[in-house]
Amino acid sequence: MRILLSWADASSEIAELMQELKSHSHEVVYWIGHEGGERYKLPETIFHFYQDAIDAKPTIGVSGSNFNPPGKDLLEKLHKTESLVLTMMNRLFDRSCVDERRHIYYNMIQYWLGVLNEYKPEIIIFPNMPHFVYDFIIYELAHFLDIRTLVFDDTRISGRLLFFNDLHRGSERLQQELEKNKGCVFNLDDLSEDIQRYCRPRMEKDYDRVPQYIVDRKIKHPFLKWLISDPKVQSSVKNLSFVYKAPRYLYEILRQKRLKIIKKPLQKMFYKMRYNLKDEYNKVQVKPDLSRDFIYFALHNQPERSTSPQGGMFVDQILVIETISSSLPDGWVLYVKEHPVQWIRTGLNFSSSRYRGYYENIANIKNVFLVPEETSSYELIKKAKIVTTVTGAVAWEAALQLKPSIIFGTVWYQDCPGIFRVNGVDSCRRAIHEIRSGFEVDRKKLVSYLKCFDNATIRGFTSPFAGKEAGMNKSESLRNMCRQILKEAASLGFKRN
Numbered sequence: 398m399r400i401l402l403s404w405a406d407a408s409s410e411i412a413e414l415m416q417e418l419k420s421h422s423h424e425v426v427y428w429i430g431h432e433g434g435e436r437y438k439l440p441e442t443i444f445h446f447y448q449d450a451i452d453a454k455p456t457i458g459v460s461g462s463n464f465n466p467p468g469k470d471l472l473e474k475l476h477k478t479e480s481l482v483l484t485m486m487n488r489l490f491d492r493s494c495v496d497e498r499r500h501i502y503y504n505m506i507q508y509w510l511g512v513l514n515e516y517k518p519e520i521i522i523f524p525n526m527p528h529f530v531y532d533f534i535i536y537e538l539a540h541f542l543d544i545r546t547l548v549f550d551d552t553r554i555s556g557r558l559l560f561f562n563d564l565h566r567g568s569e570r571l572q573q574e575l576e577k578n579k580g581c582v583f584n585l586d587d588l589s590e591d592i593q594r595y596c597r598p599r600m601e602k603d604y605d606r607v608p609q610y611i612v613d614r615k616i617k618h619p620f621l622k623w624l625i626s627d628p629k630v631q632s633s634v635k636n637l638s639f640v641y642k643a644p645r646y647l648y649e650i651l652r653q654k655r656l657k658i659i660k661k662p663l664q665k666m667f668y669k670m671r672y673n674l675k676d677e678y679n680k681v682q683v684k685p686d687l688s689r690d691f692i693y694f695a696l697h698n699q700p701e702r703s704t705s706p707q708g709g710m711f712v713d714q715i716l717v718i719e720t721i722s723s724s725l726p727d728g729w730v731l732y733v734k735e736h737p738v739q740w741i742r743t744g745l746n747f748s749s750s751r752y753r754g755y756y757e758n759i760a761n762i763k764n765v766f767l768v769p770e771e772t773s774s775y776e777l778i779k780k781a782k783i784v785t786t787v788t789g790a791v792a793w794e795a796a797l798q799l800k801p802s803i804i805f806g807t808v809w810y811q812d813c814p815g816i817f818r819v820n821g822v823d824s825c826r827r828a829i830h831e832i833r834s835g836f837e838v839d840r841k842k843l844v845s846y847l848k849c850f851d852n853a854t855i856r857g858f859t860s861p862f863a864g865k866e867a868g869m870n871k872s873e874s875l876r877n878m879c880r881q882i883l884k885e886a887a888s889l890g891f892k893r894n
Contacts, residue, residue, distance in 0.1 A: 398423045398891035401518035403532045405447040407431035414875045415439055421883055423891065426516045429532070443516070450531040451489055453501050455508055464511025467503060471541075475506070478537040481705060484712050485530050487749040488700035505534050513538055520545040520889065522882060524859040526564060528702035536564070547885050549859055549878060552809050553790055554595045556867030556874075557854040559809050560881055564706070567811055574849035575812060582841055583848040591868060592851050599797045605775040673745035677753070678735060678767065681760035685768045685777070690729045692829075693781035694718060695774065695791040698736040699750040708787040708806035715758055717805050721785055722762050724825040726833065729782070731765045734772055783832055792816060799838040803828050814842040855881055 400418065402425050404411060411434070415425050419439060428438055429445045438444045445456035455461045472479070479502060486498045493501070509531070521544060527533040539546050540563070550559045550568075559568045585593055598604055685691070696714055697704045704712040711717050721731050739751070747753045760767055768777070774791065778784055784795040788808035795802045796815045803817045803825065811818055815838035817828035857874035858864040864871065 398886045399517060399519045400425045401521040402428045403521060403535060404524050405431050407434035407437065410871045410875050412437035414879050417879050423886060426518055427512065451529055453504050461508035461511060464507050467506045467510065475537065482530055482533065485528065485533060485705045489530060491749050505531055509535050510538055513542060518544060520547060523548045526550055526702045528706060533706055545889060547882065550809050551858055551860050551863040553793055554592060555863050555865065556591060556856055556858055556869060558857045559854055565807055567807060568853060571812060571849060571853035574853045578845060578849055581845060583845050585844055588847055589851050592847060596797060596847060674740060674747060674751055675745050677756045681756050681767055682769050683766045685732050685772060687780040690782055692721060692729065692731050692783045692785055693777040694721060694731055694733045694785045695789050696733060696735050697787055697789055698739050698742060703788045707808055711787050711805040717787060718759055718762055718765055720822050720825055722765050723822045724829055725764055726829065732768050732777060733759055733765060734768050735770050783829065796838065799840060801832045801836060801838055813846050814838055
């Protein structure tokens with residue numbers, strides 16, 4: 398079986414994975430990997446540095462100029478892909494206008510369609526949800542050309558991976574388990590120890606621990622590391638623009654409470670010097686009245702895969718908020734809160750994801766209120782009538798608390814009891830009406846779902862964050878993933894010679 402591996406890694410473990418596949422008579426014809434990966438590649442494998450792929454650059458020895466530009470018929474069939482990609486480019490091409498983004502997209506279509514036609518992979522493997530533009534384009538072209546894809550997806554339970562062939566359909570293996578065990582009753586004791594260890598405390602009513610991924614992200618994006626390594630910061634030093642940008646950086650330190658003595662006077666000074674996202678948010682925020690009937694919507698950190706591609710058109714979170722607002726029962730309100738790492742990760746400058754007027758637009762929507770960032774998300778979950786998100790972990794946390802949720806995108810937990818997946822005002826209204834009419838999340842069904850999840854997942858991880866509490870090392874994880882790849886190959890009729 399000929400394999401295209403879209404795996405941004407450069408380690409001895411990934412080399413072992415490719416050797417194991419080769420020992421089973423499978424050939425990795427093309428590998429998009431991390432810098433330095435060329436020393437681990439097999440002789441027959443074309444290596445493409447993933448940063449070059451991100452920047453729409455061909456790899457050594459493969460000239461995109463030899464491939465024909467895409468034609469009208471193809472581009473029209475990929476209109477949905479184009480729409481998603483143009484917003485996905487907020488991550489990497491934030492300063493590019495729409496026309497420039499579109500031409501980069503056309504060039505990527507030209508190159509990757511040429512690669513797929515020339516190297517003819519029979520399966521394309523992704524270690525996580527494709528969302529870096531180039532990999533999403535490869536994924537979409539693969540489905541257009543009827544090439545099999547296999548995507549692994551970290552879940553919130555560390556060391557548990559779901560896998561699927563179609564990101565829009567989700568895990569067929571999990572859905573099969575749910576169908577097979579329909580009507581069966583399980584206890585928490587029937588679950589594997591790692592899942593019990595994760596779920597038991599989170600199912601307690603007084604659970605309020607900050608999710609580990611939030612803690613990890615805050616550690617990942619400390620100010621000093623960001624200052625030294627961020628390409629934008631390095632660029633501002635070279636062109637001397639740091640002179641006027643430095644106040645924002647210093648303010649970020651102060652906002653994180655790292656310098657307490659002179660915080661307040663300097664804050665006031667910097668507020669006057671520069672209008673930013675925090676200013677706009679503070680201007681429109683309202684202290685929530687938790688005694689009211691309200692729905693809680695947790696904004697996503699953007700740009701990120703959780704809204705693009707997983708949210709589809711609902712990458713536009715204001716559209717989501719407008720949809721919920723139009724679905725609210727009389728007397729109900731919608732409380733919206735910013736993601737806790739949004740400003741830490743992307744800074745306080747306005748951007749394509751959080752443009753000037755973004756929060757003001759939200760605050761002007763009927764019966765919608767932005768609540769202070771420091772408001773406890775767990776308190777909002779517990780007091781809300783319904784929790785809403787595009788694909789965020791807040792709905793998963795709510796489900797474990799037996800609180801009904803509404804989601805607007807595709808996510809690994811979408812088949813969990815108590816999760817209503819909607820696509821517009823009509824379906825949103827129906828979901829709210831059903832919940833108001835007495836719907837309750839059944840704990841027995843939730844435990845049965847967890848048992849099916851237990852059976853459907855494999856032990857492994859792809860993100861370092863997910864691997865922290867996985868109870869295994871990277872080599873063991875990759876061996877488990879390799880076994881799944883070999884099963885996938887066997888299902889396609891490719892067996893070891």
